[in-house]
Amino acid sequence: MVEQRRFRVFRGTRQQGELKEYQVAAGEGMVVLDAVHAIQAEQAPDLAVRWNCKAGKCGSCSAEINGKPRLMCMTRISDYQAGETITVTPMKAFPVIKDLVTDVSWNYEVNKRIPAFQPRAPDAPDGTWRMYQYEVERPQEFRKCIECFLCQDVCHVLRAHGKHAEFMGPAFLVRAAVYEMHPLDEADRRSYLREAGGIGYCNITKCCTEVCPESITITDNAIIPLKERVVDANYDPIAALWRKLTG
Amino acid sequence: MAAADLRTHDYDVVVIGAGGAGLRAAIEAGAQKAKVALVCKSLLGKAHTVMAEGGAAAALGNVMGEDNWRVHFRDTMRGGKMHNNWRMAQIHAQEAPDRVTELEAWGALFDRTPDGRINQRPFGGHTYSRLAHVGDRTGLEMIRVLQDRAVHAGLDVHMECTIVRLFVVGGRVAGALGYFRETGRFVLFRAGAVVLATGGIGKAWQITSNSWEYTGDGHALAYAAGAELIDMEFVQFHPTGMVWPPGVRGILVTEGVRGEGGVLKNAKGERFMFRYMPEMFKGDFAETEAEADAWVKGDRKKNRRPPELLTRDVVAKAIVREIAEGRGTEHGGVLLDIASKQSPDYIKQKLPSMYHQFKELAHVDITKDAMEIGPTTHYVMGGVKVDAETQESTVSGLFAVGEVGGGMHGANRLGGNSLSDLLVFGRRAGLHAAAKRGAPPSIPDADVEATMREALQPFERDGENPFAVQSALQAVMQRHASIIRDKSGLETALTELEKLKGRARNVGITGSREYNPGWHTAIDLRSLLVVSEATARAALERTESRGAHTRSDYPDSDERQAREQIVIKKEGERMVVRREAQPPLPADLIKLIKEGA
Numbered sequence A: 001m002v003e004q005r006r007f008r009v010f011r012g013t014r015q016q017g018e019l020k021e022y023q024v025a026a027g028e029g030m031v032v033l034d035a036v037h038a039i040q041a042e043q044a045p046d047l048a049v050r051w052n053c054k055a056g057k058c059g060s061c062s063a064e065i066n067g068k069p070r071l072m073c074m075t076r077i078s079d080y081q082a083g084e085t086i087t088v089t090p091m092k093a094f095p096v097i098k099d100l101v102t103d104v105s106w107n108y109e110v111n112k113r114i115p116a117f118q119p120r121a122p123d124a125p126d127g128t129w130r131m132y133q134y135e136v137e138r139p140q141e142f143r144k145c146i147e148c149f150l151c152q153d154v155c156h157v158l159r160a161h162g163k164h165a166e167f168m169g170p171a172f173l174v175r176a177a178v179y180e181m182h183p184l185d186e187a188d189r190r191s192y193l194r195e196a197g198g199i200g201y202c203n204i205t206k207c208c209t210e211v212c213p214e215s216i217t218i219t220d221n222a223i224i225p226l227k228e229r230v231v232d233a234n235y236d237p238i239a240a241l242w243r244k245l246t247g
Numbered sequence B: 001m002a003a004a005d006l007r008t009h010d011y012d013v014v015v016i017g018a019g020g021a022g023l024r025a026a027i028e029a030g031a032q033k034a035k036v037a038l039v040c041k042s043l044l045g046k047a048h049t050v051m052a053e054g055g056a057a058a059a060l061g062n063v064m065g066e067d068n069w070r071v072h073f074r075d076t077m078r079g080g081k082m083h084n085n086w087r088m089a090q091i092h093a094q095e096a097p098d099r100v101t102e103l104e105a106w107g108a109l110f111d112r113t114p115d116g117r118i119n120q121r122p123f124g125g126h127t128y129s130r131l132a133h134v135g136d137r138t139g140l141e142m143i144r145v146l147q148d149r150a151v152h153a154g155l156d157v158h159m160e161c162t163i164v165r166l167f168v169v170g171g172r173v174a175g176a177l178g179y180f181r182e183t184g185r186f187v188l189f190r191a192g193a194v195v196l197a198t199g200g201i202g203k204a205w206q207i208t209s210n211s212w213e214y215t216g217d218g219h220a221l222a223y224a225a226g227a228e229l230i231d232m233e234f235v236q237f238h239p240t241g242m243v244w245p246p247g248v249r250g251i252l253v254t255e256g257v258r259g260e261g262g263v264l265k266n267a268k269g270e271r272f273m274f275r276y277m278p279e280m281f282k283g284d285f286a287e288t289e290a291e292a293d294a295w296v297k298g299d300r301k302k303n304r305r306p307p308e309l310l311t312r313d314v315v316a317k318a319i320v321r322e323i324a325e326g327r328g329t330e331h332g333g334v335l336l337d338i339a340s341k342q343s344p345d346y347i348k349q350k351l352p353s354m355y356h357q358f359k360e361l362a363h364v365d366i367t368k369d370a371m372e373i374g375p376t377t378h379y380v381m382g383g384v385k386v387d388a389e390t391q392e393s394t395v396s397g398l399f400a401v402g403e404v405g406g407g408m409h410g411a412n413r414l415g416g417n418s419l420s421d422l423l424v425f426g427r428r429a430g431l432h433a434a435a436k437r438g439a440p441p442s443i444p445d446a447d448v449e450a451t452m453r454e455a456l457q458p459f460e461r462d463g464e465n466p467f468a469v470q471s472a473l474q475a476v477m478q479r480h481a482s483i484i485r486d487k488s489g490l491e492t493a494l495t496e497l498e499k500l501k502g503r504a505r506n507v508g509i510t511g512s513r514e515y516n517p518g519w520h521t522a523i524d525l526r527s528l529l530v531v532s533e534a535t536a537r538a539a540l541e542r543t544e545s546r547g548a549h550t551r552s553d554y555p556d557s558d559e560r561q562a563r564e565q566i567v568i569k570k571e572g573e574r575m576v577v578r579r580e581a582q583p584p585l586p587a588d589l590i591k592l593i594k595e596g597a
Helices: A032-042 A105-113 A133-143 A150-154 A170-180 A190-194 A207-211 A218-235 A237-246 B020-031 B069-079 B086-105 B138-152 B217-224 B272-276 B289-296 B312-327 B344-350 B352-362 B417-435 B445-460 B466-480 B487-504 B517-541 B587-595
Strands: A003-012 A017-026 A062-065 A068-071 A086-089 A096-098 B006-010 B013-016 B036-039 B156-158 B161-169 B172-180 B186-190 B193-196 B235-242 B263-265 B334-337 B371-380 B398-400 B564-571 B574-581
Touching: A003 A032, A003 A096, A017 A032, A032 A086, A032 B466, A062 A150, A068 A150, A068 A207, A105 A170, A105 B138, A133 A170, A133 A218, A133 B138, A150 A170, A150 A207, A170 A190, A170 A218, A190 A218, A207 A218, B013 B020, B013 B172, B013 B217, B013 B417, B020 B036, B020 B138, B020 B193, B020 B417, B069 B086, B069 B587, B086 B138, B086 B417, B138 B417, B161 B217, B161 B445, B161 B517, B172 B193, B172 B445, B186 B445, B193 B217, B193 B417, B217 B398, B217 B517, B217 B564, B235 B312, B235 B352, B263 B272, B263 B312, B272 B312, B312 B334, B312 B371, B344 B352, B352 B371, B398 B417, B445 B517, B466 B487, B466 B517, B487 B517, B517 B564, B517 B574
Parallel strands: A003 A086, B006 B186, B013 B036, B013 B193, B036 B156, B193 B398
Antiparallel strands: A003 A017, A062 A068, A062 A086, B161 B172, B172 B186, B235 B371, B263 B334, B334 B371, B564 B574
């Protein structure tokens, strides 16, 4: 069951580029990344693409497929109608390096600045802690993040307004949420989130949640609770004092 | 090719590879106040460790208090068919609990026991529930914790940088040369200590769970630098990879499915593993379905483990046999069924990424239907010969750790022993590499120039497409050096590899040096050819079947070869193979293995 499918793939650099057309013999179960590899192996060995696990676990093969931010390895060709051209372009919120590869180094810089995990003193004399499943499940949701940066790509604050210098983006709000909601953590990231992190830029359009390949409820479960913490700390000195007194 | 093309950095320790082992080594070397570079072939946090699903084996005894390092050591040696470096197996079993606990102090969120401690799941070959885990994405958790630890320690990370050569001057490591994928420009790292943590060689086969990175770079770099490789015949074929549809063939299905009660059935619906009990494990496993089911339901005192939890080599061979004898499925696999053993909610909680993977890629709901699975190339037990205490190779200042290191796992690795291996020996490698710091010998400019020139040669030729050569190599290894081997097949493999070497020397590249995967593949081919030849030669030399190495012309184990190691070394341009006896086990450990812990 092999059918010829038509692809258009962005070829070029930051300065210039164009959509090039390729025909690919698509077999059963093939995903878009397989098609890109087939083009690379047979027609264009210099076609640049990032990938690693090919199983939706590493978040390397992020791109835009017919304009939608997606992982190429988890997008089946058969999800598109026969005869429909499949267009693959690099993520728009980041500078293109070449073809489908973008410069995502900004994300790594953002991560460096998030105040590190800081655990409370161990609970037991042997240096271990006690945490319960219901406590760890909340931050565990955020730990599913595979750093594909698709949420960064779709976020209009970054994509349309280019506020990279002022806003950390949903991916790193999720990262901060891991530690903020970690049962053992004692660091305070609220001033960081409000100032350098620019959490106020998020106006809860939930586009990030929609594109997350790991189905993390980014806006409702990570960003909104973080906004509440930041706001509480900032505007309610009595509550802040109370929290300080009671821990 | 002037100096302008080359950036130079000076470090105390250069760690090549940023999976669990490389990260752990770099963190430790940094903690010793060494100036450390962490060099990764992909972006940080994308290494193969993210794919590790089941967990990290450590005798914490949180779930079954009977567990301790002695039982873990015994399981590891028996799983490795007594071929392991005993001292590494001992260190690993003794130190794994501390390394796992340490991850918790760094922010890891393992699943919990009802009393709030780290939960542990059962796994193939482990006597007790031993794997600390996070659902079925333990590796992702581990790498993220280590990644943030390294980042916050301020270590220098060089991403998307492939190392093409190590320099050894006067018998000592002096540095490494690589190129950045983005620019295609070269970089020279000068350092007196280099830690290889480059992972495995699985890209040498067609059906594999491994990514593009797994081309055996560290094995090949060490070999070229004059270090010895051991155990290269021992390649683990994981019993459960996806088989359908064709686009996903080889993608891993975690052993956790069986750990959580999943059973293997052939196309006739028979639960066949009861028929494949090896002599060594008789009495340790359930003999009836009723007993196995009771164990899965939690009654673990009175009942024994299901035979699906036998070691990977045994299960993979059983599957191959079922298929060969005509009891396979339509697409050449067997069935893995958890739907009939656990509730949909339990499956989704314990195996969320498997649920997702099958739903998205195969349109199969694993809470309702069985998965079609078959063996896939997964892990190489063989690697650089290292000192058990320090992880230093036979070349001074060159260390190897994790999958690229050899010895720890013997003839077959137990599931869960890789993540703990990375932590235990990653720390040791980092510690000892930092101790080795000091001004490195100076690297002759001519050697650097020659290496760069050679790497760029494919651009000057109108030669064959490197992807075509890579795929031909994978076909040769899949056909002749896979799960079941024999003399004539392995000899054919060597003849074919010789021809492929010629083709690899003639590949040509179009386009620029910037992010050019054709060029990257041309360079990776050089590593793939070394590890493929090493595997075939070692497999030909070992005239017995043991663990993951199965010879149809020598179907039995030969006790005289049990502790004999096949050692591979470069002499001139030749790959030389020799046998070497491993040091005997101390009497107390022999007693422990024979009589139980």
